[in-house]
Amino acid sequence: MSDVPLVWTEPFAIRATEVGPDETASALTICDLLQEAAGEHARASGREGFPLAGGGWATWVMSRLRLRVGRRPAMRERVAVETWPSALDGLRATRDFRVTGADSEALAVATSLWFLIDVARRRPVRLPPAMDGFEATDKPRALTLGDPPEPPATVEHARTFAVRRSDLDRVGHANNARFVEWAIEALPEDAGLREVDVLYRSEAVVGDDVVSDVGPLENGSRAHRLLRASDGRLLALARTTWT
Template sequence: MSPSAPDARFSFDHHVEINDVGPHGDARLSALLNWFQTTSSRHSASLGYPVSDLTKEGLTWIITRYHLCIDRSPRWRDALTVETWRAGNTGTFTPREFLLKDSRGETLVRASASYTLLDIRKRKAQAPSTRFPDYPVDPERAVPDDFSPLPLPEAFTNEKSVTIRRSDMDFNGHANNALYTEWCMEGVSDQLYEQFRPIEMEIAFKGEVFYGEDIVVQTWRETRESGPVTLHCLLSQSRKREVARARVHWKKRGEQRSANGETRG
């Protein structure tokens, strides 16, 4: 394994605000993704690669995958540090890693994401290593994942529709991808959501979503010894196309999972 380059890792401090948490006091999945994206943008800007410069060139970063492991849920008023780094390049995407730590330095959340550089006009991916050959990397992975395709079941156990609001739009003119995680949560039963919390989520973003669209959330649930597992498919009703799919592992509320996967009360 090659050593980490200077400035490969970057940290940024956050606080869990009241609008970041849900009714159980845990930080929402969308809050985690927003913290990750904010920190990665600040990292690039600190190295002289601000997103604003990419926009002038007709380029933008898009995130095609996330894999999150939540060892302990951040809570309201927690002081947090997000650490991020790029782990290298693989063709037209680069894995970016994240560690979310509490004020004592204990890791609460580990995540890996797949970032792709997109030519907005041509709608064509570019190799990040070509555009940023000197971007420092650290080969360590927070969550080892080759981002293989996520499965879909033969049938679904539940279906629900959500409508995209104006407030869901971001500066690119489509729904912020952090919200896709919340739509998946709409697909589970009240009983599951009240009794369990997500401890691991893999999500693949497959398409943009725009204001006024109705998204059908199809959900399948399986019960395993370790806890429930749900698969989700998000479909644009008007365009009849899949815009995301996800796999979520759940654990009873009140139980925490350590970094090595063990469960404790």
């Protein structure tokens, strides 16, 4: 494996195509930046994917993401995403993130949980020996995973989205950031969004229609549920926090 630092920093400039009418990046854009930084760290370290003993290939799939946004970066602002593997437990790997501006101001923090899956069989596999010791145990956590999101008890808003080819990632299912988009886009607006916590349960592919249900605002938070329209299969649960 390549000798790369456990704490990786990836620079970005916020492009005009990544901002809204207020010229700031959305939570969805930040999710994309986190994923890109994680992928570059995994690639550089030789841990982007692994061959399986019986043939085939294993790659990473996100199962949980919690993102807290302090300030949305502006168009053309230069930011840096610092990321590091924060824990391993044999089947899962945790990766943390810290997004900073040019003056080192903390813009957002996040943590995420990942599995390796057999690409062909779509089943989790154990972490290989190459992952042993690949964790920055002396680095403070950016954020921790608390209680998982729960489904809304009642539905205040609902919207259906078709999974497009442009939604797919290299594994052939909808990119994890699209789940965040579907959860938030069911609402009339996203002003005041401060935190997103997503629990991924099943994949979505081209041809699926995704029903996004959102519960009412209670104590500053909303519960979200994503279902596959054809059979009601649970795709994800989410919790958003607002100011």
